[in-house]
Amino acid sequence: MASITHPVTSDYRGRLAPSPTGHLHVGHARTFWAAYERARAAGGALVFRMEDLDAQRSRDEFANAAIEDLRWLGIRWQEGPDLGGQYGPYYQSRRRTFYVDVWRRLLRGGYIYPCKCSRKDLTAAVSAPHEGGSFIEMQDDEPLYPGTCRPAANFTTPPTEMLEGINWRFRVPDGEVIRFEDLALGPVQFVAGVDFGDFLVWRRDGVPSYQLACVADDAAMRITEVVRGADLLKSTARQILLNRALGFENPKWYHCPLVVDHNGQRLAKRHDSLSLRALRLQGLTPMNILSAELPGRV
Numbered sequence: 575m576a577s578i579t580h581p582v583t584s585d586y587r588g589r590l591a592p593s594p595t596g597h598l599h600v601g602h603a604r605t606f607w608a609a610y611e612r613a614r615a616a617g618g619a620l621v622f623r624m625e626d627l628d629a630q631r632s633r634d635e636f637a638n639a640a641i642e643d644l645r646w647l648g649i650r651w652q653e654g655p656d657l658g659g660q661y662g663p664y665y666q667s668r669r670r671t672f673y674v675d676v677w678r679r680l681l682r683g684g685y686i687y688p689c690k691c692s693r694k695d696l697t698a699a700v701s702a703p704h705e706g707g708s709f710i711e712m713q714d715d716e717p718l719y720p721g722t723c724r725p726a727a728n729f730t731t732p733p734t735e736m737l738e739g740i741n742w743r744f745r746v747p748d749g750e751v752i753r754f755e756d757l758a759l760g761p762v763q764f765v766a767g768v769d770f771g772d773f774l775v776w777r778r779d780g781v782p783s784y785q786l787a788c789v790a791d792d793a794a795m796r797i798t799e800v801v802r803g804a805d806l807l808k809s810t811a812r813q814i815l816l817n818r819a820l821g822f823e824n825p826k827w828y829h830c831p832l833v834v835d836h837n838g839q840r841l842a843k844r845h846d847s848l849s850l851r852a853l854r855l856q857g858l859t860p861m862n863i864l865s866a867e868l869p870g871r872v
């Protein structure tokens with residue numbers, strides 16, 4: 575398996591964006607390997623971005639392990655937390671100014687509104703998160719927002735710098751069909767207000783949401799192609815709306831099929847027996863891990 579840094583000869587820019595909330599497992603290995611292969615085949619750069627915004631769940635130990643595990647697998651990148659680069663910092667926890675800037679632009683454009691609903695209010699108000707969609711499970715998806723704090727359409731948000739103590743939501747265009755061509759899965763579409771609702775862009779604890787941070791960083795880091803797991807398909811629809819509101823160009827998308835266990839459940843970080851660390855300790859090679867046989871081992 576080749577593991578040398580490939581020369582960059584094109585404008586292609588891909589990325590690896592792990593969240594250091596646990597050890598990486600076989601599912602991550604396959605997705606990140608696909609990202610590496612596609613960047614290499616395109617003669618492009620691969621950017622490693624540590625998605626450590628969730629201070630409660632992110633740990634340095636997991637961040638360092640992710641770098642080590644992906645290197646062990648044979649993946650190489652041109653920019654990242656360990657290497658630096660032109661578009662750093664490569665830890666999301668150090669990129670707050672980028673996110674505040676994007677939040678301000680959304681606010682000025684009238685795309686977002688403050689929301690006082692607590693997580694508890696929402697759990698009481700919404701049905702269970704959408705499960706078992708057409709061909710993949712989306713259990714982790716943000717539940718449909720019931721609209722409790724949604725202002726009237728012609729509402730103008732007063733100028734504010736209120737980034738703590740209140741949630742901010744993006745108002746989705748109800749009924750609009752969001753379509754995109756996925757390079758792995760073909761045409762995909764979701765309906766705003768039906769498949770997903772007004773989504774969080776900033777959390778009351780002062781942290782930007784994954785959706786906001788992702789579009790801010792993909793734009794700032796000049797990412798041209800996003801390779802990630804198919805559990806994030808609906809997030810892509812949300813990110814298309816954010817990119818449009820912000821005047822950012824959409825990257826291309828390649829969503830990898832999820833690796834499932836013998837019960838058909840997608841692998842999660844709790845599947846410790848399938849963490850890359852555990853498998854390496856058992857003597858498995860990167861080649862074994864990237865081959866198709868593993869899920870049966872759960």
Ligand code: GLU
Nearest residue numbers: 591592593625788801802
């Ligand atoms: N940080 C996310 C994860 O580990 C991936 C986000 C993305 O690729 O957009 O699931």
